[in-house]
Amino acid sequence: MQNMQFRDYVFRHNPAKIRVSSRNLIAEDFLPGKGGVTRGLGKVPRQVVCSGSFSGANAADALEQAAGFRRSTAHEQSGVLFLPGMEPFTAQLREFVMEAEGDGRVIPYTITFVETGAGL
DSSP, rough: OOOOTTTTOOSSSSEEEEEEEEEEEEEEEEEETTTEEEEEEEEEEEEEEEEEEOOOSSSHHHHHHHHHHHTTTTTOOEEEEEEETTTTTTEEEEEEEEOOOTTEEEEEEEEEEEEOSSSO
C-alpha cells in the first residue's frame, strides 16, 4: 500500500484514520401546485481529515517528523495529495493540529485538507 503524501512530504506511516467526504449542493424549492422540487447546484470540494501520530525512538525524532511536515507546508499554495487507494488530487492544507502527550515519543495530530480546482 502506498504511503500518504502531500507535496514532497511522504508520511512514514499512514494516518490511523483517513476520512474523505464529498457532497453535492441541492436546492430545495416549493412550487405552488407542484410541491417540493429539488435541483442540483454542483459539487462541493472534497474534504480530507486525517488523524494519526508522529512517533520516534525519542521526542526529538517525533518532533523532527512534525517539523518536516510543517516545513513542507509552510507556504499556502496547493499541492498534490496522494491517499492510499485513491487517485491523487490537488488540495490545500486547511488545518494542522498537534498535541503533546506522554514523554513526547508519540505526537498525535489531526490534519485537514480541502480539494482545490473542483466544485463551485
